[in-house]
Amino acid sequence: MAHIEEHKETHTVQKEKQNYVMLDLGKTPKFGMPAFIQVVKRSLSLELLKGLGVTFREMINALFKGKMHTTKYPFEKLPISPRYRAIHEMLRLLESGHYRCIGCGLCEKICISNCIAMETRYDENQRKEVSQYTINFGRCIFCGYCAEVCPELAIVHGGRYENASEQRAGFSLFEDMLTPIDKLKEQKEFAGFGSISPNADENIKKTPLAY
């Protein structure tokens, strides 16, 4: 008995805080006879048909009253939170269209499953060029550290969660993740994991400028 009371107590605490509702399911019969009686009762009061009735009603609602609840995946997809961490995206600078990644190598360094591999070089314009960049998605645990550490907001986690491919390591080249240049206008500023806080401007210490 004591045990049950205790349970009730915690239950009320939770209820206050989180609006849990306890369903009234009645008491579960413990012996053979009451259980048998429950089965007979349920069968005779045609509870099965009640259930079928609900299904039928919802079908009518969905088909003829426009109240469909399922998404027609893969033709429809649910919107997901910006904080969702799926396949990475490589963003571009909005003004120039150049990729944002500066090749600093921090994502490669921080990645705890060691799945980012990159190579950089001194290019003809005397800049650091990212000559190779791959993420092995067979190993990535989608922890988001790479997005968090990136100083340029260049690598972010996107919402692309469909990872079926012939090879586990597929679709992981830099070009695959990079915003296509013709989609630059649609590139959204990232609001999720690792992005700057909305009040970032206020936190910046200004340096004197001689201009």
Added chain:
Amino acid sequence: MSAQREEKKLVTITIDGKECKGKYGDTILKIARANGIYIPTMCYLSKVEPIASCRMCVVEVEGVEGMILSCQEKAVDGSVVRTTSKDLYLQRQNIMKLYNVNHPLECGVCDKSGECELQNKTLEFGISQQNFTAREVHKKVENWGFVSYDPALCIMCEKCVRVSNEITGNEALQISVGGYRSTIVNVKNSTCPSLGESAAVCPVGALVSSDFKYSSNAWELKRIPASCAHCSSACSLNYEVKNDKIYRVTNDFEFSSLCGAGRFGFDFENRNAVKDPEIFKEAISAFKRANTISFSAIITNEEALILQKLKEKYKYKLVCDEAYGYQQFLKAYGSITGETLYSGNLNSIKESSAVIVFGSRINDDNPMVKYHITMASKRNRARVAYLHPMEDSNISNIVTQFIKYEVGSEEGVAALLANTFLSSREISPELKSFLDNLDIGNISAESSVGEEELMALLKSIDKKEKLTFVVGSDLYNHPRAKEIAKLLGAIDKYSDFSFVIVPPATNALGVSLICSLDEKAEGYTVGYNSKGDFELSSLGDGDMDMPALNQQEGTLTNIDKRVVPTNAALSYNGYVLNDIANELGLKAEYTIDYTTHLPEKAGFKPENFDNLPSYFDNSGIEHRGYLLTSKSVKAAEDFDDIEELPTFDGAIVYNCNENINMNIFTNVTKAFKSDETYLKGSPQFAGIVKLNDGDEITFSANGTKYKRVFKIDESMKGTIALNPIFDMGLNASLNNSYRFSRLNREQ
């Protein structure tokens, strides 16, 4: 008396409450560092004179007003020094703020990030905001061949300039003064690989290697301590490796230097070696059949010992053309001095106040010797006499007296030198009678070394404290090498010169101490990095693969008579010499098991490879491997009369690898690989042989046939042309004759 003077030479000062001892004349900073006390610096570089441009090293000395620059201030006995205080901290903090004015925020891409002095000290002094400002000016990145310079990152510490002046002697870099607009300028537009030495000391990312630039973050690379494989200096270096690829070479630049070959010529590994049991079997039967093993001196001591043991077991002839002449030369030299080894080393060159270079185009033969002569010249104003048949414009800035002698007349020159330096000294009767018998006038005329020149030379070294005599590889294969060696031995014995007999190839000294070499190959020959009927090659072009020196561990014996360890930087999947030796009846699990067995009779120590240290301590003392002990040998003075000096008329070729492309291994590296096989001569030479720039020429010299494109070099003079042999592959080691020869053209 002398004990007292010794005592006077020591000073004791108190730094931060700790009693520290140092030599008289040492700076406060030097003593502090040697005693493990940290004083922050930005512009200090141990191996050059104090620069004193940063003022970070300020300290307070009791009883002295204001702040003192510890990098420059000599310690006064008994003084009490404080390295930290609130004022000092603020002062240093302000300096760091000034360095950070307009410094580009590009640590994210900068090569130096992670090992940058500016980054480190900005954090160390907690610079979280800036209160200085200046109008930014645009500064263009410049590419100077092997290095590239970004003035926006430069903090004008001046280290690079000092290195190029004081150490490499290239003198290309200078400061263009203009306050905030100051930059470093390359006044000679030099693209010389020795600029890499300046890049190495740059505390920020301003001067960096163009090849390495932006290719990897410093912290991704694994450091493998090793020794440079390209010449007999076997300088200490680190191969920095990632994914089984060497990205760059670094070194302990505070105390040691590297030439361009060491710094940029690192990718000479034998990449595609595999174990093929069939070929291995062939190799074994080749060894069983062989009468001779011919090898190049670019191998480790351990391998040399394996070959020697095989020789003892199978009675092979052991032929190493690069080392044989040198071995004979040292022997003859030792027969006069009574020692197996020569007396000097690189350090003694650096400390000398007069240096004589005889029989070597030293700038090309051994860059580290040249660097040390440069240091002597710049720091001690050393007199440098350069005796050679060809003038070398690359070292004209340090040579104070060039003495030109005729090709082939080296014996005469040696006799003249002995006569000049020794005739007024107390010498043995044999030597005395030899010198008395010399027909000075005649020799002088034949060799065209004037008596006035020798007198001037003698006068210039008069009263100089430390003298060094550098002997090079023109002499080792000279037909009269033995006699020359004896005369030089006599100079060593009876005068104040210390001698450096520059080994002609990476491990020529080790090989000549470990192996008993034969002069000529006979019968069926197995070549190891050398021509043979069955060839083992580290270049990957022979019958069987061998590891290159950056793929194996072992020791080398360098010019300093030091046995230095080197380690494998890259993987190697083929067979090594030790596998063959085991199959042939020797027994050792690893090649380095032989390190303990290097012959003690020749001066080696029974040290375990894994116990060999490899570092420089805080006061700059080299702890790398161990020093060989020179052994006494029986000295007997007998001097042959001088043979009539040969005459070399007309066009002459001189076998000499130039421009840091030092051997067949540097010639496979990305940085130095050259498909161009050329002969380079002066306009005068072109006139004699009737060749134009770009003409093809086929000729034979000392039995080897060469096909080359002729190039005219306006800076050269005379009738001697340079014939680089780095492109000769396994044939290169066959060069066992006198380096000069008459040009025999073939059609």
